[in-house]
Amino acid sequence: MTEDFIRDSSPTPNPATPVPSTPPPDKRHPLKVIVISSPQGVTRTIHTFYRLGYAHVSEWSKPQPTQNPGEVMSVLYRRLRID
Template sequence: MAKECFSNSAESQVPAAPPENPEREPVKIMVVGSRWAVLLIIHTLHRLGFAPAGEWSKLQVEPATRQWMSVLTKWLRR
């Protein structure tokens, strides 16, 4: 019974895979550093027209380094 509870909770945390689209490919960009540096990079890339600041994930602590991080997914056309 414990295995069933564990497996159900683990499955609910895994995001569903996006539908396959042969014309588009996702690329993830991760920025890791101090909180100030990560926000500076996000806002600089926004000003340069790379990506709106709101498209980045919320700031969170990167588990391996204990530094701040944010992730952006850009979709490329093939």
């Protein structure tokens, strides 16, 4: 008769606890936009992209010299959603 009052020791699911799920696959692909020119050409192009609403000036890497004298490059990294 005492067995009727013993609690079941198995855990009961709590409906308020979220069920872990696997995240959806990332459909974004890495994208690099590289601008190579004179320092003035790179700066002008970065500002043009900004005026077009494509990227803020601060999103671009600091211009780095290339192997060619008087030439620099700057890179913008993005993740492009492809459905």
